[in-house]
Amino acid sequence: MNRIDLTPLYRSSVGFDRFGSLLDAAFQTEKTSAGYPPYNIEVIEENNYAITIAVAGFKQAELEIQVENGVLTVRGKKESEENQTTFLHQGIASRSFERKFNLADHVEVVDADLSDGLLRVHLVKEIPEAMKPKKIAINEASPRVIAHDKQEKAA
Template identity: 45%
Template sequence: MRTHFDFAPYRRSTVGFDHLFDLLEAGARGDSSDGYPPFDIERSGDDMYRITLAVAGYRPDEIEVVAQRNQLTVTGRRAEDKEDSRYLHRGIAARPFERRFQLADFVEVGAATFDNGLLIIELQRVVPENLKPRKIAIGGGSPTPERIEAPQDEALEVA
């Protein structure tokens, strides 16, 4: 069974879509991360979104949220445990993580809150006014178009 799709023919016939094909190929390969931390993405309104990450065992000061152009990166690094701690079983993940989210154009990252081991990041799509569709009024003209007259040359006399 073939699990790889070849985008080469499309790459040859398009210009400027390299980033899109890279994302599609990365998605087909499967993300290199192991799925940690688990997350939800929900739509909370017409142009509002919410990403919720389950980051049990982390404190807010151990998590960093960075928004760059079209990318949101969430990184977690736990502080070192004290030497006197002796775990009999350690089931709560303590490994560092980095989770990246590709954002569509005009999606802005809003507030980030931390509650009961869940990191909640609010997103909103904000399209600039000059890019929003607008209705163009059709102006009325005179009922009959004006004619442009050519200048009259003196008549030629025929002898």
């Protein structure tokens, strides 16, 4: 079993508490998913991404996409076929699946489409205006002159 002790990281940083659980999930996911169905993660352009999953044999009604707490879950559940076909060889997988993807902060699922046996999920990273870097203008310092009124001194 692979476990990484992140205690030193937690002592000197704030906000990385989710990092440990992401690493643990990554180690467990690789063992349990066994690579089915295969997928690609693409960078379309800056802040635009796509996840393409090979779902050959699945109809649109048999697929479900859900986003919850920063985790994108894609499920495929085959409907039971009424006719019992006898196969000499069955190499095309028709089993149900569940594939999970951890999304970074501010990554949103825009839409998804199914074409030619490929499910393509479009993602966009939208950084809020408050978090975007902004330039601060540097003003030239000018000497300040304080005016003294002789009447105020006399009073």
